[in-house]
Amino acid sequence: MPIFVHISDIHFGQEKRTGEVIVNNDVKERLITDARRTLDAIGKYPAAGIIVTGDIAYAGKVDEYKRAAEWLDRLAEAIGCSKASVHLVPGNHDIDRDEIGSGLELMLREVGEKGEPLLDHYLAREPDRKEMYARFAAYIPFAEGYNCPLDRNGGLAGDKPVHLGDGKSLRFIGLNTALTCSKGKGEEGHLIVGERQRVLPMEAGQELVVLAHHPMRWLLDGADAFSYIKNRARLLITGHEHNPTVDVEGTPDGGKLLVLAAGATVPPSNEVLLYTYNVIEFGLDATGEKLVVTVHPRSWDHERKNFVADTSPLKGQDPTFTLDCPNFCSGLDGGASAQSEDDVAQPQETVVAAPAAPLEAQSTPMPDDFALVLLKFFRDLTPGQRLKVLVRLGELPDDWTEELSHAIERQVVDDLGSSGRLQPLSEAIEWVLSEEENGGKTEHG
Template sequence: MRIHAGGVAKGLIVTGDIAYAGKPEEYAVAAKWLDRLASAVRCPRTAVKLVPGNHDIDRDRISAGCTYLINEILTGGETKLDEFLADADDCKALYNRFVGYEPFALETYCPLHPGGGIASDSSEELAPGRYIRFFGLNSALICSKRKDEEGKLILGAAQRVLPMDPGVELVVLCHHPLHCLQDSVDARKYVRNRARVFISGHEHKPDLQIETIEDGCDLMMLASGATVPPKVENGYTYTYNLLTFDWCSKEDKLSVEVVPRAWNDDKKRFEADDVRLGGHKPRNLLASPNFRRGAPPVVAVQAEPAVQLVPDALHPALERREDLPAGYVAAPEPAPSQSAPVAAMNDAAFQLVLLKFFRDLTAAQRLKVLIDLDALPDDWNEELTLMMERNLIEDLVKDGRLDANKSSIERNQH
């Protein structure tokens, strides 16, 4: 959550266990609660970053066959997981347990990857050339009916192999802490060396640790606590964190401010809870190697007219001007946009259409919308999954039919 002056938030982060039993009706309640929260902090109700937890599995949908798959994975490890994910029917059996969570996640553009990959992926610009990228991991993929044994869950290589991009630092969201995983050794190596912040849930006790991985590389490990724990006793209480992500231009570091809040039951209110900072100050500067690997941020220079400067190494063919600082050239004029419909996919209007499509419409109504907009070919004869529906909506937006989408949803909603 990025907090601006006046208490306006950029978004909400939820690290799993949105529901208790993974039932659709529980997500309907959760959606209304998140809408109220988004309104209170004045952020778009679509600006929610989610990952699933073990309570987001509908355990009633764990069949005997699915139980066999899970037991085989628990015994055979990552090799077995990859084998089953490569088979469409086995993969479907594993993901069928998220039948309540999946449409809820699609509403906020945090889809589960259908083949064991990253659960969600989005970026925020902190400054020109400096970004944070939120990666959501599905650590609940092989949770079972019984209480999951610590150290037995698996992320798999498709999730734990995190990218490294110049100018981009990673904020990784995962319900389970790393010690809950079979592949925790490799997962920890990737997180320690490629992420700047790792935020987990599950254990209900907030905590903050900052590790110096090596000279010029830091990692913040943040245990987020629980907004609605099952009990308020023995050290457990209602907690949340206010997070501010920013770029420290002076040191080219990621600035992360953490303000923990905890419920004081005697005073019946939330209060600052600095004890849970673990001795750290609220604002911390994290040494950020991927920022340093990126090109220097674009510098704005006021001239006649204003000139945007970029490092000349990025545009070696451009003419050098004597009136500009050494090592920089004037950024080329942007070409006429040919991708306005594609850009629209990132704006609030499209995200709101996606939310309404999955939240407000039944499966039959969603099908009517797709038929109404000729999104399906006449000879369509396949199973229509939620992910396919989302992709079809995206294709319509890419074709410049965002308004048609909105109108069709409104018509079919009644």
């Protein structure tokens, strides 16, 4: 059964501003070693992947994501998962505040005061939408590489399946809670995710794990978002507040929602907090109908100068939680025996199998070879290098002058993969990288 290393609030780049380069780098090195040892100790190596609940960067700059990518690759190698097996969402530090002019700042403040109708108004206007997402310019290709793209119409920040077996799977849904973040303080209770994100999907055989940077109370529409989560998800994982806790919320159907709030993997220097991360196991109970989640919190011991087990976030609870899963039992209605008389009196939703759909509603994991090429194309290439790759493959004319959007790039890459041209794409990527290393002297051909 899958096991993940969960990190949050790494803040790559802050050490340059605080003078703690040596200390923070040492902590990140120790985390890599500790994660491998923890997996070995509980007999769960290799891991299935890495979960990152936002604030990967500190100022949303390209060089910060470059360093994050290098570190994530090393962590993935240590815990035995593919470099592409990363689930992530953006945080408030993943926006580039230098891209927020006075007009955008006023617009975002108004949205926080007036609510979703105004957000929808701005999202419907291409110039406003483009300005809003310019703040995520460095995050967007980084996340696209991990197949956790930002929907630049105000939608989700990733949607990826993880199979458990026997026709059952987890579906990792990412919320972009940083969508309306601005420069200012006092944003608690004024951020908005909007209905395009908070109306969560439901599908027979799948249970949701929702990833978000901000806890729901930071959202103006947080109560409604949390209502959807309690009714449609089994686990909510958040970051931002740097206070690690594990709580259980009751759900309207009498079940449980596990809420895991992360500490900071690398907290800001002005906070007297521990460096923390989690190891999270997912499995099924003996009946195969319930989800079993075990949380192993890890935190920094200042005396030992290393990570150790830390049960304090569990607040006396057993680290293993067994959660009822209606979608695993008999479709979205949870089975006739689970319905009240009032439920039976109402028309029931007809469950139909989801079609083999595009990326926004994936039902099967992406093949490893395609995932690794996607990672390298978006995360490791500059926009100019990506353009060179597509021109070399004949997907674009040599004299292409129009702006090449991520949507166009992704469509071309998907088409190349589905048409069996993954190898030429991989070779073109290596050619461009080699040309760069050789100062542009690589022979064309």
